[in-house]
Structures are given as structure tokens and as C-alpha cells.
Amino acid sequence: MSKFSKKRGKSNPKISTASLPDIIFMLLFFFMVVTVLRNSELKLTNNLPSASELTKIEAKSLVNNIFIGKPLEKYQAQYGSSPRLQLGDKFAEVNDIPIFLEQHRVKVGEAKAPRITSALKVDGEVTMGIVQDIKTTLRKAGQYRVLYSAKPKGN
Numbered sequence: 619m620s621k622f623s624k625k626r627g628k629s630n631p632k633i634s635t636a637s638l639p640d641i642i643f644m645l646l647f648f649f650m651v652v653t654v655l656r657n658s659e660l661k662l663t664n665n666l667p668s669a670s671e672l673t674k675i676e677a678k679s680l681v682n683n684i685f686i687g688k689p690l691e692k693y694q695a696q697y698g699s700s701p702r703l704q705l706g707d708k709f710a711e712v713n714d715i716p717i718f719l720e721q722h723r724v725k726v727g728e729a730k731a732p733r734i735t736s737a738l739k740v741d742g743e744v745t746m747g748i749v750q751d752i753k754t755t756l757r758k759a760g761q762y763r764v765l766y767s768a769k770p771k772g773n
Contacts, residue, residue, distance in 0.1 A: 658707045662687035667742045669768035680734050682722050682761075684715070686748060687741030701744045703752065712751050716759040735763040 664687045675681055685704040689697045693709075703710050705718045723731045736756055740749055756764055 660685065660704070661690055661693055661707075661709065662702060662704050663690060663741055663743075664739055665742050666739060666767055666769045668771045670771045672768060672770055675735070675737075675765075677733065680726060680730060682719060682734065682736045683739060683767075684736055684752065685739045686744050686752070688743065701741070701748050703748070712748075712755050715752065715755045719756075719759050719761055733763075734761070735765055736761050737765050737767050739767040 662685050664685055686701060687704075688694075688699055689702055689709070697709055703712060703714075705714060710718070719734075719736070723734065726734060738749065738752065753764065756762075
């Protein structure tokens with residue numbers, strides 16, 4: 619006679635899944651409330667020139683957008699009507715570009731830093747003088763991957 623007997627035929631009780639939809643909706647609402655969408659306001663006129671040969675960018679998180687154009691009417695009283703530079707959400711000067719690039723390099727990480735590209739989104743009315751100054755500053759800051767943004771021909 620053994621003191622311990624094996625219980626056969628007993629199985630674990632089923633796990634109730636009745637509260638699973640509640641949990642899923644709570645997670646959904648949590649992420650909807652917590653998520654912050656990138657929403658940068660364009661403060662410049664930016665009518666991109668059209669081009670026939672365009673290439674789509676694969677990794678948009680590795681792109682620095684540099685906008686160049688005339689300020690919108692509501693900003694012209696403060697910044698004037700001459701072409702300006704916008705980095706992120708604010709107006710900037712050409713000598714602010716290296717700091718902007720370094721902040722982006724820190725966010726992206728050291729492994730992806732060589733693949734960072736600067737996209738120049740230049741208004742069609744802007745002269746090449748300010749664009750040349752920006753390209754020179756980018757070169758001095760070690761940013762050699764530069765592209766010009768354009769819209770497809772016919773749009």
C-alpha cells in the first residue's frame with residue numbers, strides 16, 4: 619500500500635478568456651493616449667520644383683529635413699520676407715545646422731549615423747546663394763549625404 623497515489627484523468631481547468639477583449643481595448647486606448655505624433659508646422663512657403671527622375675527614400679527616420687523659403691505672411695512681421703531656414707519647428711540660422719545635425723545623430727545612434735541624409739526642401743523662388751551656404755556648412759559638419767527634394771512632374 620502506498621501513501622501517495624497518482625491521480626489520473628485530472629486535467630488543469632480551462633483559462634477563461636472572457637476578459638481578454640477588455641484588456642486589449644485598455645492597451646489600445648493607452649497607446650492611443652500616450653503616442654505623440656510628429657507634427658511639425660511648416661512656417662515657410664515651400665513650392666518644390668518638379669523633376670522627372672525621382673527616387674523614394676527607404677529609411678525616413680535617417681533623414682534631416684532642412685526647409686528653405688520665404689516666411690508665411692503671419693511670420694513676415696517678425697522675420698521679414700527674405701528667404702529663411704527652418705530646422706524642425708523653428709526658424710534658424712545657417713550656423714545652427716551643426717547643432718541640429720548632432721542632435722539627430724545622438725537620437726539615431728552611432729551604428730546608423732553614417733547613413734544619415736540631409737534633405738534640402740528648397741522653394742522654387744529661392745536663389746542659390748543661401749543653398750550654397752547651407753551646403754558648405756553641411757560639408758564642414760561632416761554631412762556628405764545631401765539630397766534635393768522635388769515633386770513628380772505633372773503634380
